Amino acid sequence: MRISVSSDMDEPVARALVAVLRDRGHEVRPHGALGSGGDPQWAVCSEAAAREVADGTADQAVVCCWTGTGASIAANKVPGVRAALCTDAYTADGARRWNDANVLALSLRLTSEPLLTEILDAWFAGEPSGDTEDRQNVDRVRLLDHGRNRL
DSSP states (O other), X not given: OEEEEEESSOOHHHHHHHHHHXXXXXXXXEEXXXXXXXXXXXXXXXXXXXXXXXXXXXXXXXXXESSSHHHHHHHHTSTTOOEEEOSSHHHHHHHHHHHOOOEEEEETTTOOHHHHHHHHHHHHHOOOOOOHHHHHHHHHHHHHHTTOOOO
């Protein structure tokens, strides 16, 4: 899987994220403080990673900043992106299952390496729900991407 990864800081958990993803066999596309010459501002690098998901050059993305909030906000401004700030495995599983999230947002401050592993395990094990109500909600979000509010 091609995964875009962004971080506004070169922190140990961000480096661990890249290493874990590569160890799992993913192609990592680094942005911000993790890439060479990339703009490390959270809004810029999160947008860059999210755009790769939206345009299909990446299958998913993981965006990071100190709290994870700014990275998730920036990523969610890109049409077609459904970014979820996850601080535990249960939230990561739910984000994939019920929200069909395609971008994982993480806090560099709150995420330890063991927690990172748990979150990634849940994220990659999770699959979008086929439940009608869940699909209708995701479809509604897609309409919001296009400035429409009616199915």
